Amino acid sequence: MDLEIYNQTTQLGVTDDQLKLVETILQYAGEYIKLSDNTEMSVTFVNNDRIQEINKEYRGVDRATDVISFAIEDSTDNDFPIILNDEMEAEIPENIGDIFVSIDKVAEQAKFLGHSDNRELGFLVVHGFLHLNGYDHQTQEDEDEMFTLQRDILDAYGLKR
Numbered sequence: 001m002d003l004e005i006y007n008q009t010t011q012l013g014v015t016d017d018q019l020k021l022v023e024t025i026l027q028y029a030g031e032y033i034k035l036s037d038n039t040e041m042s043v044t045f046v047n048n049d050r051i052q053e054i055n056k057e058y059r060g061v062d063r064a065t066d067v068i069s070f071a072i073e074d075s076t077d078n079d080f081p082i083i084l085n086d087e088m089e090a091e092i093p094e095n096i097g098d099i100f101v102s103i104d105k106v107a108e109q110a111k112f113l114g115h116s117d118n119r120e121l122g123f124l125v126v127h128g129f130l131h132l133n134g135y136d137h138q139t140q141e142d143e144d145e146m147f148t149l150q151r152d153i154l155d156a157y158g159l160k161r
Contacts, residue, residue, distance in 0.1 A: 001030040002040035002093060009103050014045045018103075018121055025122050029129050029153050040093045041132060043125060044100050051102040066105035067124040069131035071097040099128035115161060122159040126150050 003026055007014050022043055030039065046054075048064035056062045058070075072095050101124055110120035130146055137143035154160065 001027060001035060001037065003027070004040070004042040006042065006044040008044055008046050008050065010047055011104075014103055018118065021118055021121060022125050025153075025157055025159070026125060026129055028157050029126050032153050032156065033133060033149070035133065036094060038093050039096055041096045041129070042098045043128075044098065045103050046100055048102050048104040051100055051105070054100055064102055064105060066102055066109060067128045068100045069097060069128040070099075071132045071134075097132040099125060099132065101125060101128070119154075119159050119161065122154055122157070123150070126153050 003023060005019055005022060007019070026041075026043070029035075051066075051068065052062065052064040054068055055065050058068070101121070106117055106121045106124065110117045113120065127150055130150055135142070135146040135149065137146050
């Protein structure tokens with residue numbers, strides 16, 4: 001998976017260890033769910049003020065949140081589809097979307113929950129990653145499936161509660 005990580009934090013920054021954690025845990029999660037190697041996505045670290053702006057603009061909720069995922073839909077109503085052979089199609093990366101994470105919320109929630117910042121960060125990026133891959137928690141059945149998979153990935157990676 002091709003992963004781009006952007007750091008737009010201003011006060012409480014992202015450490016090199018956290019950047020490495022995000023890279024390795026998302027690669028691990030991609031392998032865990034058997035995601036195509038030809039996939040790309042991004043993670044952007046922001047502070048509470050910026051994620052509050054994003055939350056307000058895109059979700060209509062005027063408060064800071066921990067993680068927001070923007071999945072890119074595959075379906076289009078294109079009148080002129082591009083027809084590619086299998087080899088050409090395999091070379092075009094599939095962009096699954098973008099995740100925004102508030103590094104401030106990572107620290108706040110880790111302290112509140114009594115675990116490490118790394119555990120909280122891993123939890124949030126895997127949660128956002130699963131949303132980009134079609135998992136949701138709108139119904140109890142969907143929540144059970146997503147949260148079980150999320151816990152399995154984190155435990156297998158070594159970020160247990």
